[in-house]
Amino acid sequence: EELNKPTIFKSRESLTPEYIPDNLPHREKEIKALVSAFKHLITSPGSFSQRVLIVGSVGTGKTVTARVFGRDFTRAAKIKGYNIRYVHINCHRNRTLYNVVTEIARQLEIPLPSRGLSVKEMYDAILGYLDESDTYAIVTLDEFHYFASIAGSDAVYFIVRTYDDINASIKRLNFIFISLDTSKLSLLDSTTESYLLRHMIKLKPYTSSELFDILKYRASQAFYEGIVDDEILRFIADYEGSDRGGGGNARHAIEILLLAGDIAESEGADKIQLDHVRKAIMKTSREIINISESILYSPVHELIILWAIIRLLRRTGRPFVKMGEVEKEYEVLCEVLGEQPRRHTQIYEYIMNLKKAGVIDARTSGKGLRGRTTLISIHYGPLDLFEKHVEDLIYRRLGVSKR
Ligand code: ADP
Structure with a gap:
């Protein structure tokens, strides 16, 4: 039975560091x-x-x-x-x-x-x-x-x-x-x-769109069709791309893809999901430790906003959520917690603070039909554990301040 276990990998070896691919996009x-x-x-x-x-x-x-x-x-x-x-x-x-x-x-x-x-x-x-x-x-x-x-x-x-x-x-x-x-x-x-x-x-370090092309090619060699969506590859490329604040390091990007594949496989998933990638990123970096430290002293409403972001990302399963959606979710949470919601400009400032601390990723979308909007994303995870951590922090903080 072990031997016949289906696998999502067509060629796992092709993602290992020693492998030399046939082509090199952008080189x-x-x-x-x-x-x-x-x-x-x-x-x-x-x-x-x-x-x-x-x-x-x-x-x-x-x-x-x-x-x-x-x-x-x-x-x-x-x-x-x-x-x-x-x-x-x-x-x-x-x-x-x-x-x-x-x-x-x-x-x-x-x-x-x-x-x-x-x-x-x-x-x-x-x-x-x-x-x-x-x-x-x-x-x-x-x-x-x-x-x-x-x-x-x-x-x-x-x-x-x-x-x-x-x-x-x-x-x-x-x-x-x-x-x-x-x-x-x-x-x-x-x-x-x-x-x-x-x-x-x-x-030069690779940009996000260059990394996307590289990952797309390497994924087509490594996985069966339909296992990795472009959304997943773009998510990794955005995380690592030099124009997005990443190192532009193809080795790191490929390592994340391989690890996400391993995690998906070990969980018996038939596709790579965003949360597999988040787990992989967390395993390959020390970020989560720094993150817990960055939010330790955040004002409680900044934490509630972060909670709203995590909840939305989990519920929608999308790589990013919009500013407007976050505000609505934040208001719902405030009601649950019995807190008076802050105003839009204050919320925006908190989001920018979270971005500056490297806790979230936020950027302006390209000009769409309805104008620009801020897209918010989190690249590490797993989000369920992160949510629990943030939730605990909020309750602890509110408990203390209410006493
Ligand atoms: P460096 O020597 O600069 O540290 P490497 O040549 O070892 O980087 O590349 C790191 C990893 O990324 C290797 O697995 C390599 O196969 C892969 N890689 C780098 N550039 C490309 C590219 N343009 N297309 C496909 N794979 C690439």
Whole structure:
């Protein structure tokens, strides 16, 4: 019975961090730039050794862009009869120059004695092997900033200046350096630094609409049809999008989608619901803890408004509710609690306070038929527990003030 349990996943593995997708929405331009940087490997192989720098914050697709380029470029070259290899090295895992050079040899399947060779001898053996087999290689050093700070500038020079002291007529090794920022480059001499800066591809954090396209594509690979609605994807994209105050981090967005899928599956749901996503976001962040602290000292009517928002979100099941609806619900709650409702301007101010504290998300809708309205949303959860927490707080507060 366990084995035949139906699943919402078509391919859960495709959402794991190691997976390399076929396409990369919104990174086509960057891949083209890489192709153009390395096209000499086909038009005039060996004429020079290219070095390109990719920078961007976490989750902007640096690693996957280099990998997809490497995979597709070498594949296309092979069809045309060119022997180009792609090597990808994570400098977190290979921290010393010795490890990096050994790893290059291992990935190129160059047999080296396991002991006794110096780094220089190993490197020469690699260059010799490439010559003998008439092979070219593109080597990516990922997390290069890490390598630079641990292995030091001599190690960096050893790699970056591969062909400076060797009189090689054919230059077979080419490099892609991946780094979080350019600050570590100042440890290079100014000629090398300015060379790398001129060959720099900068990846910006993803906006909400870019993340939506990425999630849409990745979800279509991972889940069966009809399991994830666009509304769900937009909700995650809005939470993480750089233009919406998020980190613009695709890794984070995909992690939330995967976790929401796992939660939906464990609850036996046949679709991913907003509350699965809220739970996933809560699990992947420390937000809820900060939130409880942010509302601890809120005026009681700010809390009643928050309660109204949570109740409406739960009742309607929508990703956001409108300002007008919140006001009505707030008035109902005030009546239940025997409290005099505050005026519109005060309510609006409370909502803006909640937004500033990061408790809710509020924004103006696009211009619709009836003009603009404020849309209010909560991205973490689960909302039932959050509601209970807020409700308790209100009753405690009112109890105290009434005594
Ligand atoms: P970085 O190296 O900048 O930290 P990664 O390349 O590791 O970021 O990307 C993080 C995650 O997001 C990976 O799972 C990757 O497959 C995915 N990803 C990033 N950009 C895209 C994109 N444009 N399209 C599809 N998936 C993407």
